[in-house]
Amino acid sequence: MKDVILPAGEYLKTDEAFVKLYPRNIQAISKRHWTPLHIVRYAATFLGATPGAKVLDVGSGIGKFCLAAAHYMPSAHFFGIEQRDYLVKHARSAQAKLSINNVSFIEGNFTQADFNNYDHFYFFNSFFENLFDEDRIDDSVAYSESLYDYYTRYLYNFLKERRSGTRVVTYHTLWNEVPREYKLVESLDGGELNFWVRR
Numbered sequence: 001m002k003d004v005i006l007p008a009g010e011y012l013k014t015d016e017a018f019v020k021l022y023p024r025n026i027q028a029i030s031k032r033h034w035t036p037l038h039i040v041r042y043a044a045t046f047l048g049a050t051p052g053a054k055v056l057d058v059g060s061g062i063g064k065f066c067l068a069a070a071h072y073m074p075s076a077h078f079f080g081i082e083q084r085d086y087l088v089k090h091a092r093s094a095q096a097k098l099s100i101n102n103v104s105f106i107e108g109n110f111t112q113a114d115f116n117n118y119d120h121f122y123f124f125n126s127f128f129e130n131l132f133d134e135d136r137i138d139d140s141v142a143y144s145e146s147l148y149d150y151y152t153r154y155l156y157n158f159l160k161e162r163r164s165g166t167r168v169v170t171y172h173t174l175w176n177e178v179p180r181e182y183k184l185v186e187s188l189d190g191g192e193l194n195f196w197v198r199r
Ligand SMILES: C[S@@+](CC[C@H](N)C(=O)[O-])C[C@H]1O[C@@H](n2cnc3c(N)ncnc32)[C@H](O)[C@@H]1O
Pocket: 032, 033, 034, 035, 057, 058, 059, 060, 061, 062, 063, 064, 065, 081, 082, 083, 084, 087, 108, 109, 110, 111, 124, 125, 126, 127, 137, 151
């Protein structure tokens, strides 16, 4: 049976509706790997508060955070960088179905991104798949504890060098992965969703 295409706004109403933008194999792993919409709304409101703000999602997966955030905050621009090329394809295909323009998806490892192009950052524990089997999306990339350490340190050092006023939202991420130079300004969802500002 052919899938029914809904009006774009309908997909943003619930998490169950949103995953219908994607094929069944992606739907099956959605709960574990992609940010819930009510969390996106909190994070996007904080990160995209200034008109023209450029926000980078480090490890953007199927683009759920970026697409929903761009819908909620149309005057900001959301960028996603993702190492799995087939997920970037899914993200771009969903973007076309939703006709959302203030989003760009980049294929590649986040260590290759030019961080100077962005004002604020979103991070949903992207490197955890290096530590636990059950957090793996597939077997298409190499995993190791040393890779986890390398990526975590890389992101830490990079965030540390950002200008004062840089905003970061972390979801399901250890507090010690954010440099001390950041002040925790709010914590929601039982401490799993955290809002930081560079002093
Ligand atoms: C937990 S998912 C979050 C997806 C998205 N940010 C969201 O909230 O809906 C983490 C994503 O980070 C990606 N990832 C992990 N390590 C990466 C790296 N070094 N560079 C780019 N992407 C990476 C994974 O492929 C996965 O799609």
